[in-house]
Amino acid sequence: GAVVSQHPSWVICKSGTSVKIECRSLDFQATTMFWYRQFPKQSLMLMATSNEGSKATYEQGVEKDKFLINHASLTLSTLTVTSAHPEDSSFYICSARDQREDSGELFFGEGSRLTVL
Amino acid sequence: GENVEQHPSTLSVQEGDSAVIKCTYSDSASNYFPWYKQELGKRPQLIIDIRSNVGEKKDQRIAVTLNKTAKHFSLHITETQPEDSAVYFCAGSRNRLAFGKGNQVVVIP
Numbered sequence: 001g002a003v004v005s006q007h008p009s010w011v012i013c014k015s016g017t018s019v020k021i022e023c024r025s026l027d028f029q030a031t032t033m034f035w036y037r038q039f040p041k042q043s044l045m046l047m048a049t050s051n052e053g054s055k056a057t058y059e060q061g062v063e064k065d066k067f068l069i070n071h072a073s074l075t076l077s078t079l080t081v082t083s084a085h086p087e088d089s090s091f092y093i094c095s096a097r098d099q100r101e102d103s104g105e106l107f108f109g110e111g112s113r114l115t116v117l
Numbered sequence: 118g119e120n121v122e123q124h125p126s127t128l129s130v131q132e133g134d135s136a137v138i139k140c141t142y143s144d145s146a147s148n149y150f151p152w153y154k155q156e157l158g159k160r161p162q163l164i165i166d167i168r169s170n171v172g173e174k175k176d177q178r179i180a181v182t183l184n185k186t187a188k189h190f191s192l193h194i195t196e197t198q199p200e201d202s203a204v205y206f207c208a209g210s211r212n213r214l215a216f217g218k219g220n221q222v223v224v225i226p
Contacts, residue, residue: 034214043206043218044161093160104149106214108160 002028002098006109013084014117020080021112023050023094029074030096034106035067038091050077050094084116119144119209123217130197131225138220140207141189147209150183152192155204155219164205165192197224 003026013019023033031052036044048069049057056069068080081088093111097104120143130136142150151166167174167181167190174181180193194201202224208214 044216046215104210105151105163105166108162110160111158 002026002096002101002107004094004096004107004109006094006112008112009110010113010115012115012117015085016083018080018082019084019114020078021092021094021114023077023079023096023109025075025096025098025107028096028098028100030077031074031099033071033077033094033096035069035077035079036093036095038093038111040091044093047079052077081114084114086116089114089116119147119215121207121209121215121217123205123207123220125220126218127221127223129223129225132197132199134197136192136194136197136201136222136224138192138205138207138222139189140191140209140217141187142209143188144209145185145188149210150181150190151208151210151214152179152181153206153208153216155206157203161206194222197222199224199226 005024005026007022033050035047037047038044046059047062050069050071052071052074058064071077091111091113094109095106122141124139148169152164153161154164155161165176165179165181167183178195183190204219204221206219207217
């Protein structure tokens with residue numbers, strides 16, 4: 001299947017700093033990528049849909065100025081958590097579909113665990 | 118938007134027994150229903166999926182059944198093994214996936 005890679009896999013930062021997470025589709029192009037946040041023992045909550053060459057679509061309740069998304073190429077989307085605070089600590093996962101396939105299967109990145117001190 | 122609910126939240130089964138997890142969805146226009154398995158600290162991985170024009174699909178010990186009238190679909194795991202212990206997420210989709218809250222499945226050796 002298709003491969004989606006995230007970096008970094010974990011990051012610890014001080015409160016008030018910004019953190020950038022990258023999501024790459026390694027062997028396919030993705031015009032759309034999805035960013036999820038997962039708190040311990042909870043489900044995957046869709047934060048936003050990243051669209052190549054245009055603005056991201058944010059889910060209700062997700063601050064677009066807080067979580068900056070850039071999808072500058074067909075293989076890379078980035079999520080920047082700006083002015084991070086301890087409540088932003090979470091597991092962030094991206095996903096994408098390989099549009100060459102009809103299955104509609106979502107392929108997930110490894111996830112990025114953010115800890116804000 | 119799509120609202121997806123899973124039951125039960127936690128399921129414990131003896132090794133070798135079968136496990137069944139049910140998922141209900143709200144959007145009658147949803148046409149794609151996947152089940153993902155997530156082990157602790159790892160990414161979700163698709164284990165089986167079904168489209169709205171099919172009632173049942175099977176892959177070795179894993180099967181999914183879909184009841185469009187009742188708007189629910191179920192994951193069936195037969196001959197459970199300890200490595201089946203994980204959280205299982207269902208999702209409903211028209212254009213983008215809305216995930217359920219997950220089912221913790223524990224297989225007791």
